[in-house]
Amino acid sequence: MVNLIRRDVILQKKYLLTYIPFIVFFIIMESHPALTFLVASIFIPFNAFAYDEKAETNILLNSLPYTRKEIIAARYLGAIVYMVLAIGLTSLALLAFGEPFTMKDIAIGNSLFLLFAALTFPLFYILKSGHTFTVVLLSFLILAGIGPQIVIFLAERLTAITDFIARFSVSTLYTGAGVIVMVIYALSWGFTAFIYQRKAF
Template identity: 65%
Template structure:
């Protein structure tokens, strides 16, 4: 299974040349650290899915001595590993460029990545390949654009919820957010496993 995880990096050797400039672009444009961590985490896992869509890799993977469970597990475990590496590199870049960020930013970025991945990864196994990556990319851009406005609206019009969250400690709040992301991610992992086991290639 480790070879399946490593495969994503090997296949993206050329794309990885753009990884650091990709991160630096968000830093130079003074994007919020949370957004920087999020997009950096997304880079490798979703590029891997995009490549597999174009190359129809499912047929090849299933002809190799790997079970479908291992294929799914490599995707989900690999995404977490690449998220950790991406956040580490992003943190180093932010530090070297004297851009402020906090553990809270890392926690929120990680939680958002896990949540977004949890909702989108199963789509690659539910729908026919070809346009899923484009749909996911557009969805991400739309959510990134309107997400802050939605949160602002909820904060303004749902004051009981806002007051409840305000009374929670910061540590509890962000720990809960990360744990929620992890739980949703694990559930998504299970759903993708069931779908892929039953899917005809």
């Protein structure tokens, strides 16, 4: 399974040359640190999916001595591994440019990444191959563009919910949100494994 995780990096060697400039671009554009952590985490896992779609890699993977559960596990565990690496690299880049950030920024950025991954990873095994990455990319851009406005809009109108949330401490809210995200990620993992077990290649 470790080799499956390493495979994503090996196949993307030429793209990795653009990884640091990609992060630096968001820093120079003075993007919110949470957004920078989010896009840095997305880079490798979703590029891997895009590559696999073009090359129809699943046919090859299923001919190797790995179970389908292991292939999916490598996807989900690999995403977490690359997220951790992205945290380190992005933190170093932000420090190098003298940009302040907090653990809150890391927590928000990576919680959003895990949530986005949980919602979109299954699509790569549900939708027709060749179109999924485009759908996911457009979804991300749309959510990044209008997501904050939607949250503000709902917060202003659903005051009962916001008042209820305001009763909890910040640490409780972050812990609760983290647990919810991890549960959703685990459910997504199980759902994707279920689909992949029954998919014909």
